[in-house]
Amino acid sequence: MNIAVISIGNEVVKGRTVDSNSAEISSFLTSNGFNVAYHIACKDETDEICKSLKFLLDEVDVIITTGGLGPTMDDISIESISKCLRLPLEMNPHAVDILKTKYLSLKLELTEERLKMAKMPLGAEIIENKGGTAPGMFLKYDGKIIFSVPGVPREMRSMLPQILLNMGVSKKAYMSKEIRVNGIMESAIAPLIKEVFDVMNNGINIKSHPESFEFNNPVLIIEFYGYGDSQDDIENRINSTYKEFSQRVKNKFSLSI
Amino acid sequence: MNIAVISIGNEVVKGRTVDSNSAEISSFLTSNGFNVAYHIACKDETDEICKSLKFLLDEVDVIITTGGLGPTMDDISIESISKCLRLPLEMNPHAVDILKTKYLSLKLELTEERLKMAKMPLGAEIIENKGGTAPGMFLKYDGKIIFSVPGVPREMRSMLPQILLNMGVSKKAYMSKEIRVNGIMESAIAPLIKEVFDVMNNGINIKSHPESFEFNNPVLIIEFYGYGDSQDDIENRINSTYKEFSQRVKNKFSLSI
Incomplete structure (x- = not known):
């Protein structure tokens, strides 16, 4: 709907x-x-x-x-x-x-x-x-x-x-989780977002919201969100996506998030 | 445009x-x-x-x-x-x-x-x-x-x-003037706005923006705005509209604005 x-x-x-x-x-x-x-x-x-x-x-x-x-x-x-x-x-x-x-x-x-x-x-x-x-x-x-x-x-x-x-009942469970990443440019994290999105392939959106300059101490809010058949379903998918993402950030940028 | x-x-x-x-x-x-x-x-x-x-x-x-x-x-x-x-x-x-x-x-x-x-x-x-x-x-x-x-x-x-x-040149002069009116309900000032709009008939918009409850010490921002062929033109039309409006507010509500 x-x-x-x-x-x-x-x-x-x-x-x-x-x-x-x-x-x-x-x-x-x-x-x-x-x-x-x-x-x-x-x-x-x-x-x-x-x-x-x-x-x-x-x-x-x-x-x-x-x-x-x-x-x-x-x-x-x-x-x-x-x-x-x-x-x-x-x-x-x-x-x-x-x-x-x-x-x-x-x-x-x-x-x-x-x-x-x-x-x-x-x-x-x-x-x-x-x-x-x-x-x-x-x-x-x-x-x-x-x-x-x-x-x-x-x-x-x-x-x-x-x-x-009065909307009717055709709704789903929604969840959004945001994390803050300091010191990585959006253009540097872009391929990693795509990798995680492709590898997980589970309907979870991953969006980066730049909070400051690309070139000068960049700050990004990374948002994971999506809809599920139940709260558990969406929570599980978001958490596994986040885990995969943070592991790859650690491997590529030696940075824990 | x-x-x-x-x-x-x-x-x-x-x-x-x-x-x-x-x-x-x-x-x-x-x-x-x-x-x-x-x-x-x-x-x-x-x-x-x-x-x-x-x-x-x-x-x-x-x-x-x-x-x-x-x-x-x-x-x-x-x-x-x-x-x-x-x-x-x-x-x-x-x-x-x-x-x-x-x-x-x-x-x-x-x-x-x-x-x-x-x-x-x-x-x-x-x-x-x-x-x-x-x-x-x-x-x-x-x-x-x-x-x-x-x-x-x-x-x-x-x-x-x-x-x-790079927009091209088809633009006009714009002006907006706002005044604050305390203590008059929007539903009470509505007919007066219409009167002034009809009587002036000069292309000036008059809009009331309620800032608080209708029933409890109402506060309205009254906005006069429009476009003109020159700054003088639009300023004159807004000022004469405002004058007409404030006169009628004074007459009807014994209130100077």
């Missing part, structure tokens, strides 16, 4: 805001055994949202949008998804109830802008926002699932458990 | 790494008067890189890829771009010269892994890496430009001036 995240907002594509949401959602889903294939960020424009959605509907099973769920005129994510999928946009009774409870308990009027946040595509199920106001939603479409959550990180975060609950 | 950034790396899509590169590249280009329309992050996989590239070639004029230019086996960005565009991958003499100078000056061998970083698509022009090793490149393709820069932020950053120099 492949997943994608769409981060919607002019502030993201113009670089005002670093898109930490996509990373947080992906990290949460990856550590829960899912596979994230793409992130897209686009403007608050129906056309761009629709193009992103259509591209991803061809590629993945689950799409999570973040951003554009609030009360202002540029918050058009839900409306754009409805238009794009040709699903009627309707006042969702569950979402209206939630907003009524929130605003009326503070003796605040349910204005047009506030009620706008309850307009959802036909068939949407509501995700309550425990970190703020705008409700989230999810929707089954053509055998796939589309989730929409707010862009404010605290609000998005509060909806992650509901995303997990 | 529309621009997109592709951030290539498993570590990005699985959420290990927050994609600050796309934000930094976009912020740099936006403040220089360009218009960034999309970010995509994808895995180090030829198929995913190619799908991202093809989607964006239909949508924008300039694509900047970041990541996957190093010496390890999973650094396949340049090779994948070549395959995708059906351009022969060749040893680029300029890139070979650069690598020779760097490694041989340290009496280090030009191994296969090191020389791999000099393989470029036919027609590529080289961007020197002043922050590290792997050269970047740019390429004219079907009336568009594709830039490829490394994923290590320091190395990517060192190439931004070269990107700017």
Whole structure:
């Protein structure tokens, strides 16, 4: 099961805001055994949202949008998804109830802008926002699932458990192990990574992340990661890969890691 | 002229790494008067890189890829771009010269892994890496430009001036002004933002970025931004929009901003 995240907002594509949401959602889903294939960020424009959605509907099973769920005129994510999928946009009774409870308990009027946040595509199920106001939603479409959550990180975060609950069950065990290697250039360790990858041939990825200059006291983080049928399975494969790798580092560079 | 950034790396899509590169590249280009329309992050996989590239070639004029230019086996960005565009991958003499100078000056061998970083698509022009090793490149393709820069932020950053120099000249003056508004809910200020936007009708975007809870001492950053034919032009339009906005905030909420 492949997943994608769409981060919607002019502030993201113009670089005002670093898109930490996509990373947080992906990290949460990856550590829960899912596979994230793409992130897209686009403007608050129906056309761009629709193009992103259509591209991803061809590629993945689950799409999570973040951003554009609030009360202002540029918050058009839900409306754009409805238009794009040709699903009627309707006042969702569950979402209206939630907003009524929130605003009326503070003796605040349910204005047009506030009620706008309850307009959802036909068939949407509501995700309550425990970190703020705008409700989230999810929707089954053509055998796939589309989730929409707010862009404010605290609000998005509060909806992650509901995303997990409604993903379906096709997940695996995931594990990642990282070690730090000092004093070896990435270009010097590259052939050794390939050797271990080929010799083990067990589905474990080995990635080097350079943390400093290649030429001046190089520091590399070596990451071993992969998915397994069980926690034991993935742990065994990662540990045997790591053992093979550290043995070869010792032999080639006289360095224990 | 529309621009997109592709951030290539498993570590990005699985959420290990927050994609600050796309934000930094976009912020740099936006403040220089360009218009960034999309970010995509994808895995180090030829198929995913190619799908991202093809989607964006239909949508924008300039694509900047970041990541996957190093010496390890999973650094396949340049090779994948070549395959995708059906351009022969060749040893680029300029890139070979650069690598020779760097490694041989340290009496280090030009191994296969090191020389791999000099393989470029036919027609590529080289961007020197002043922050590290792997050269970047740019390429004219079907009336568009594709830039490829490394994923290590320091190395990517060192190439931004070269990107700017080779973008062509179709840029505008950009300006953004932000103010902080305390004590007004986003849902309360929403109609006022729409009023000002409609009344001014001058191409200036007004965006509210909530910084805290809607219900509990709300804090909003209100951002005014847009592009102009000159710095004076955009400054005048932003200032008159801001003036109109602050007047209405004063009238409606008895609050000076």
